[in-house]
Amino acid sequence: MSEPSQESRLIRVLGRRDALALAFGAMIGWSWVVLSSTWIESAGTAGAIVAFLIGGAIMLIIGLTYAELASALPFAGGEHVYSHRALGAGASFICTWSIILGYVSVVTFEAVALPTVLDSIIPGLDQIYLWQIAGWDVYLSWVLTGIGGSIAMTILNIRGVRMAAIVQSTVVVVILIVGISFLFGSFYAGDVTNLEPLFNESYVGVTLVLVMVPFMFVGFDTIPQAAEEIDLPFRDIGAVLVLSVMMAIAWYCLIVLGVSLMINEDELGGSTVLAAEASSIIYGEFGRLAMLGAGLAGIITSWNAFIVGGSRAIFTLARANLLPAALGKLHPKHRTPYNAILLIGGLSVIGPFSVGRFWSGWLMLVDWA
Numbered sequence: 479m480s481e482p483s484q485e486s487r488l489i490r491v492l493g494r495r496d497a498l499a500l501a502f503g504a505m506i507g508w509s510w511v512v513l514s515s516t517w518i519e520s521a522g523t524a525g526a527i528v529a530f531l532i533g534g535a536i537m538l539i540i541g542l543t544y545a546e547l548a549s550a551l552p553f554a555g556g557e558h559v560y561s562h563r564a565l566g567a568g569a570s571f572i573c574t575w576s577i578i579l580g581y582v583s584v585v586t587f588e589a590v591a592l593p594t595v596l597d598s599i600i601p602g603l604d605q606i607y608l609w610q611i612a613g614w615d616v617y618l619s620w621v622l623t624g625i626g627g628s629i630a631m632t633i634l635n636i637r638g639v640r641m642a643a644i645v646q647s648t649v650v651v652v653i654l655i656v657g658i659s660f661l662f663g664s665f666y667a668g669d670v671t672n673l674e675p676l677f678n679e680s681y682v683g684v685t686l687v688l689v690m691v692p693f694m695f696v697g698f699d700t701i702p703q704a705a706e707e708i709d710l711p712f713r714d715i716g717a718v719l720v721l722s723v724m725m726a727i728a729w730y731c732l733i734v735l736g737v738s739l740m741i742n743e744d745e746l747g748g749s750t751v752l753a754a755e756a757s758s759i760i761y762g763e764f765g766r767l768a769m770l771g772a773g774l775a776g777i778i779t780s781w782n783a784f785i786v787g788g789s790r791a792i793f794t795l796a797r798a799n800l801l802p803a804a805l806g807k808l809h810p811k812h813r814t815p816y817n818a819i820l821l822i823g824g825l826s827v828i829g830p831f832s833v834g835r836f837w838s839g840w841l842m843l844v845d846w847a
Contacts, residue, residue, distance in 0.1 A: 488554055488639075488790075489813045490709035494718055496643035497701055497708050499650040500786065501722035503779025504697025506653065506729055508591060511773035513690070514737045515752035521683035523738040524676035527731045529684045533691025534727030541698055541723040545716025548702040552712045555794025556702030556787075562798070571800050574791055580696075581788030585822055586829035588631075588781040589624035593830070595774045596623060598751060599767060616831070624830030627781070632823030635785045638812040639707050646782050649775045656772035657729065660753075661736045663760035668739025675743065694730060697780065698722050700787035785822055792818035 492500070517526040547560045557577055562570035597603040597620075606618035635642050677683065701708070701719045708715050733753065740756035751770065758766035793815035796806030809816040 488706045488808070488815075490707055491638075491640045492643055492704065492708045492710075494710055494714070495647055496640075497704070497710070497715070497718045498722055498725075499647040499779075500643065500704065500783050501698045501701045501719060502725050502729075503646050503650045503653070503776070504700050504783030504787075505695055505722065505726040507697075507776040507780035508595065508773045509694055509776075510730060510733045511751055511753045511769060511776070514733055515741075515746045515750075517687050517690070517734055518738055518741075519746045520678065520686040522675045522678035523673045523734065525678055525684045526687050526734045529687035530691055530694075530727060530730045530734070532684075533688050534695065534723070534730070537692065537695040537698075538720065538723050538727070541720050542716075544699060544702055545719045548705050548719060549713045549716040552705040552708070552715055553794075554703065554706035554790045555797075556699060556705065556791070558791060558794045558798070560702075567798070567800065570798075571795070574795055574800075577699075578788055578791045578795075581784045581791065582822055582825055584784045585781060585788060586826045588777055588784075589628045589826045589829045590620075591777050592627040592774075593620040593623040595770065595777060598754075599770050599774070621830040625827050628823055628826040628829075631778075631781050631785060632819060632826075634782070635789065635819045635823075636809060636812060636814055636816045638814055639704065639786065642782055642786060646779055649778050649782075653772045653775050653779070656768050656775075657733065660757050660760070660765070660769065661732055663765075664736035664739045664756065667760050668736070669742075670739070672740065672742045673738050695723065695726055697783055698726075700783045703787040703790040706790075785819060788822050789815050789818040792821065 517529070520526070521529055544556075548556070551559050551563070553559050555574070558570050558574040561573040565573075593603060603619055603623070604615070604617040608616045608618055608621065634645060679686070698719055701715065701722070705715055708718075710718070737753055737756045740759050741752060746752065751773070754766045754769040754773070757769040761768065792801065792805050794806075795801040796803060796815075796818070805818045805821065806815065807817055808814065
């Protein structure tokens, strides 16, 4: 595979903080708000933390491989470039399409996640019944909310990766402020007796959480997808990728610890947003809303990052003549693969019409976010 021509190259505008926010924001998403009770119930406090440390270490090894490749081949498309060099066009096409389908699925689910989270913050959002799918109701208000979010995220990404990075960095800072405030509050107001049992079901419980861990770390590979737009010394691109994984490991472990300090064993199954309930014990209703707001911010960061990653993967396939050339066109002003972004945005607009709250359970697992 030859290097892209100057005319078809993206522009390097992302700094260290931008790249770090892109990957970290993609990984933490919304799942930590809704799945913390599942992790603690399954393995116990220490068991869940051990699962994340083991799974995180495995992901870190994978991340080191990506870091080496991203530094050596700093072109858009990540896995497409690597697999094309190693295995040829056929294998690369299959590899990259698998990644694209994963990215697009997450982006589409985010359009459903948005009204799901907003309904937790603003009860009664489900208005004007439309139809039922798989026994679950679809409401016009949900559909319009999802469509509005899809349009906004699509426009944001078309207007330039720098603009998307500014939003990503800002929202990640909001998540960190809420999360750190919660952790300090839990260390101060929490009860260490709530940490019991430290281990539940021994290694079986740890294994139950461990199988979920890889899904929580998907997103660091958005850095290789956008490597051609990162304005750093090439070896530093890999260093940022590794740092993002280490930050995600610390984040998940600390959230598990914070929730465990505030919620005893008997209360673990009492809420689908246990992290928000734990925050409410410390800061009252404001704490609950702040934590839900952080979850909403996590949806935005994941949504944004996977549009960036998915559109660059599609763009790279088109640039390699494996997809229609139109998908490889760059916006004349913003220098973004706007047709690829429009394709992903169009698919995400369809999502809210066909799914309702039925998908919110799947979202907790599929939204690696």
